[in-house]
Amino acid sequence: MTAYRRVRRRHNAAKGERGAVSLEIALLLPVIVLVACAATAIWRIWWSGQQLEASAAAAARAASHANTVVAAEAMARAVIAADMATAGVHCGELVVNADVVAASAQPGAGGRMNISVSCRVGLRDLVVPGLPGELTLRAQATEIVDTFVRR
Numbered sequence: 001m002t003a004y005r006r007v008r009r010r011h012n013a014a015k016g017e018r019g020a021v022s023l024e025i026a027l028l029l030p031v032i033v034l035v036a037c038a039a040t041a042i043w044r045i046w047w048s049g050q051q052l053e054a055s056a057a058a059a060a061r062a063a064s065h066a067n068t069v070v071a072a073e074a075m076a077r078a079v080i081a082a083d084m085a086t087a088g089v090h091c092g093e094l095v096v097n098a099d100v101v102a103a104s105a106q107p108g109a110g111g112r113m114n115i116s117v118s119c120r121v122g123l124r125d126l127v128v129p130g131l132p133g134e135l136t137l138r139a140q141a142t143e144i145v146d147t148f149v150r151r
Contacts, residue, residue: 037128045135048089048121052139055083060115060143063100072100076115084119092120092134111145 059076066072076098084091099114117139124133 051087055080056117056139056141060141063113064143073098113143116140
């Protein structure tokens, strides 16, 4: 067999596979994009939940050092807003419920600061079928008030 025939035979065999790579890319690219968007959605939900829990704990700790109920509520709201902004979590609606009655207790009387936070995290910018536009995450934290702090 001559060299010409060998080359010609290889060329004819490869002729049936023309465009196979383009077809594979056209079929796999949407799947790859969908998996990447789903991974981003999972990460965003997880990250926002972790930051919300950390913010609630920091707010309860800050509120436990306040001398009045008004100051405790203001400190809790300020700490949560600052923590969420620092972490880069954008809430569509941030709701803070502070049970800070213990801030008005007399020295020697214990109590608890309860902070509940809910945050609507937007997911509309992710292209994942079946994913809601927003997801409401909730966190709660409790801190014991120091019984010997002068109020």
